[in-house]
Amino acid sequence: MVRGCPGGGWCARFAETHRSGLNFALLVVCYILYLIVGAGVFSATELPYEQELREELKEARQDFLTESPCVSDARLEELLARALEASNYGVSVLGNDTGRNWDFVSSLFFTSTVLTTTGYGHTVPLSDGGKAFCIFYTLFGIPVTLFFLSAVVQRLMVLVSRRPVSYFHRRWAVDRSKLAVIHATCLAILLTLLFFIVPACIFVTLESDWNFLESLYFCFISLTTIGLGDYVPGETHSKEANPHPQLYRLAITAYLLLGLVCVLVVMETCCELPQVRRFRQRFYQEKVRELDSETTNIIDRDHLSDQLSDPADDVMNHLPTIPSVSEQAASLRQNNTSAPYTPASGSAVNGKLR
The missing domain is CATH 1.10.287.70 (Helix Hairpins)
Known part of the structure; x- marks a missing residue:
């Protein structure tokens, strides 16, 4: 059995482990709800105007046929279809000589x-x-x-x-x-x-x-x-x-x-x-x-090292090389073995000071 959530149990650990996944799922749900709300608002707002426009077009067409008995319904349908097709291509039957597309x-x-x-x-x-x-x-x-x-x-x-x-x-x-x-x-x-x-x-x-x-x-x-x-x-x-x-x-x-x-x-x-x-x-x-x-x-460290390496290299190329402590000690030993010891003028001779 799965224990309940009280006391920071399994649900809390699951939510902490999969926090980004739960946030993403919540984002998807909210976006779908946003689409649904938008569709509902547009449908409720625009559908009555569409119905009204359809009725106006039907009345205008019927009035035109009534006032023009020599024009048949089929010929008017053909003309309107041709005009709408041309309008979809950017060509209007109204004032074609006023401009070019x-x-x-x-x-x-x-x-x-x-x-x-x-x-x-x-x-x-x-x-x-x-x-x-x-x-x-x-x-x-x-x-x-x-x-x-x-x-x-x-x-x-x-x-x-x-x-x-x-x-x-x-x-x-x-x-x-x-x-x-x-x-x-x-x-x-x-x-x-x-x-x-x-x-x-x-x-x-x-x-x-x-x-x-x-x-x-x-x-x-x-x-x-x-x-x-x-x-x-x-x-x-x-x-x-x-x-x-x-x-x-x-x-x-x-x-x-x-x-x-x-x-x-x-x-x-x-x-x-x-x-x-x-x-x-x-x-x-x-x-x-x-x-x-x-x-x-990593990229920032590499970029920073690249920026700092160039001026440092230019400065180090002009500075003298400083030997390490071990190198200095080896050099002193070599000098002591190769050259005899000469006391200074102020040193003791036969145990006495001059």
């Missing part, structure tokens, strides 16, 4: 969204050659983009996060962990203002059909690389509302790339917080964590 600037916007895995889906390759090239282009382009972003983020981390924290830690003598939390909070607030709030206000003025919530929604969906594609700037069909579509699309491309880099810098800064590191270690395997710490200590 595959000029150079639009193609640059497309490559930036594809390589950063944002992928709005509003513009997709039409030809078989374009689809084949997209496969090979992204097959090499996405790893290169990830490498490029990681290199840029690591360099910015030194300038934006590590050096300021070290400087104020030495200047103010504040606890480093507390200072890192304050610094990460300030960066997050600055990021929210510069890349979410301010751009959302700008999009409200430039996009006539967007309100502030929709503009903020677009900024968040884009900079987090979710890219649902339901809101894409510059898709208006009026030349008066968007007199410079190419320049506008180029500015949005620059904003998305710069904003993505800044978001990654803030996320990396938060991940390097000591509190976050300790929290993450709760879900790691003990053996892996011990091995990583031992390997880290």
